[in-house]
Amino acid sequence: MAAQHHLYDAVVIGAGIQGCFTAYHLAKHKKKVLLLEQFFLPHSRGSSHGQSRIIRRAYPEDFYTNMMDECYKMWAQLEHETGTQLHRQTGFLLLGMKENPELKTIKATLARHGVEHQWLQPEELKQHFPNMRPASGETGLLDESGGILYADKALRALQNAIQQLGGIVRDGEKVLEIKPGQPVTVTTPSGSYQGKSLIITAGPWTNRLLRPLGAELPLQTLRINVCYWREKVPGSYGAAFPCFLSLERSLGPHHVYGLPSREYPGMMKVCYHHGNKADPEERDCPECPSDIPDVQILRDFVSKHLPDLESEPAIVERCMYTNTPDEHFVLDRHPKYDNIIIGAGFSGHGFKLSPVVGKILYELSMKLTPSYDLTPFRISRFPSLGRASL
The missing domain is CATH 3.30.9.10 (D-Amino Acid Oxidase, subunit A, domain 2)
Incomplete structure (x- = not known):
């Protein structure tokens, strides 16, 4: 196994829509970013494949409706940047x-x-x-x-945009080990990669990556x-x-x-x-x-x-x-390692919100003040998962 000694500003695990938007925001801000995907792209094993998803502002919660305002703008911006229609108003x-x-x-x-x-x-x-x-x-x-959002077109457009902005996308590389530290080291069958920060957006596989790091989320x-x-x-x-x-x-x-x-x-x-x-x-x-x-x-x-x-x-x-008990997302730092960021539990309604989710995960990974109040998305809201038990 040939070790890779390149140091990235951030390594993102999981190239679904949340991971892709996270890597896109990092690359747009001139960060060195590596996006790792365990399957060969495109694939249908996770939650982001298929041609269509619903986009809407209609939510009971103010915080989602508020986030959607910026999401619509970012979806339109991505359409403009890539010259690809990604949305149809119905x-x-x-x-x-x-x-x-x-x-x-x-x-x-x-x-x-x-x-x-x-x-x-x-x-x-x-x-x-x-x-x-x-x-x-x-x-x-x-x-x-x-x-309607055109889901598969959005994934392709983002993956192309990430690479055009200087980001690296590596598919067919399953993560075998994560070593916390400054920097974090991520090992796949193809080598080891180091990042100043790590962002986990691995959908149904999230807890498999978190358990060896001493954390487990209530994900179904x-x-x-x-x-x-x-x-x-x-x-x-x-x-x-x-x-x-x-x-x-x-x-x-x-x-x-x-x-x-x-x-x-x-x-x-x-x-x-x-x-x-x-x-x-x-x-x-x-x-x-x-x-x-x-x-x-x-x-x-x-x-x-x-x-x-x-x-x-x-x-x-x-x-x-991948559902949380309250069907709200997890957007937070690992309770022990503050340079490991977790985006999880999108509960079947996260696709439309991915532009802002990616922005938030980018901000957390760069230790910037988040653009939104993250209280609804913190790990600490699950009482049985107090930080001590993690």
Whole structure:
């Protein structure tokens, strides 16, 4: 094994969307950065692959809606810099009963932040979206700024931008060992690399890297079914149809969400925002327990509410979520080693926020004052993980 003695300002482990944006911010600020990825790029083993993700300002929490303002600007800036379209505005429709407390909270958040939105009464909802069949009495809250991010294009654009800015991207290099210190030493089968700081954005593999460093986060890795449903008439849920999220819980304890057809012509992406516990190495394991209950919930939802779709999924793919107990991110320093930074637990809603997440992780790694209040994202919020026990 040939040792590499080049000293980087930062080494980033994990080339999903969070790691890519972190490396991008480092490279933009003229830092020497190495981005390491265990799989050969592009790959579909983690949480950032596929063609589409939802972008929205509609959140119950002010801190996410606040962060999204800068995220939209950064997504537009990346589009401009790379000459690649990464976003399409479709609107984002929340469905729920008028008295639904979460719907009321989100409406109040949008109003406070001056985000353009419409409250659609049941009749207006039917007029706006005739090929959607809401539950009786159901209303709609439309975040007009919502839309689709082109996920795989964004990853490629970022990886190219990092390299054009002087950063190094090395794929097919699984991390074998991390030696804390000044500097941190990271060993892969190809060699050892040293960084003044280390940023871990390894998704479902985060705790495998943290355990030897004396830390473990309360992360749950879930295998998610990504389902595509064929339109009975091609184009029924195309360009004029919004992304949506149903707050109705009669079918199951988690949300159902959907995106208008893109990945596969004539198909709509409709998924359940939860899955089965799974080891990330067994994501595609054919012998693993069946996820049929999740798909059955979706069949019921499609049959009831999206009548112009076939009620059996045409394609089922797999993705991984890495969830924290409160579904808020971890953006913090290692409790013992202050030059090791952790970005984890993006809980199936982190893609849209990755431009600001990357900026925050860059700031933490360079010991700059963070641009945002990181109280909601600190490790210390988990009482059972007091810093002494880590």
